[in-house]
Amino acid sequence: MKNSWKPIKYKEPKKEVQPHIISEYDKYIIKFLTPAIKNRQLIRFWYEDTNRSDFEDFRIIEPHTIGQLNTKTANIVLTGWFLPTSEQIVYGHSEKWVNYILEGISKIEILEQRFPHPRYGYKNPDSRLSFTFCTT
Secondary structure: OOOOOOOOOOOOOOOOOOOOOOOHHHHHHHHHHHHHHHOOEEEEEEEOOOOOOOOOEEEEEEEEEEEEEOOOOOOEEEEEEEOOOHHHHHOOOOOEEEEEEHHHEEEEEEEEEEOOOOOOOOOOOOOOEEEEEEEO
16 A cells, blocks of 8 residues: 655634624714614615625615624624615615615615504514614
C-alpha cells in the first residue's frame, strides 16, 4: 500500500455571528416611528436589502411592530404589511408581511393615511422577537 501525500485544503474558520447592538440610529427610528405605529398611520421609506434581494426601492407599509429578532444576529426589525405600488406589482411584488432591518431603512415619511386594524396573520406577541419596542 502506497502512502501518497495529499494537500490539505485550508478552510477559513467561520466567523461567529455577533449579536446586534442597538445603535443611535436604531433608537432614533424607534422613537420616530412609535407614534405612527400607535396611530396606525402608513409610512413610506427607502429600503436597501442587499443581503437578500436586489429590490432597492421605496416601500409603503402598514407598520405594526418594532422588535429584536430572537436569532444570533438579533437584528432590530420593523414588521409591516407591504403595499406595493402599481409599478412594483408589475415587477412581481405583492402585498405581504415583511420584516425590515432598521439599518436598511432611510428617508422615512409618516403619511396621513391610516389603516383600521391589523391584517390577517398578525402575531402579537411575535415569538420570533426576543424584545418588542412598540406594537399596534
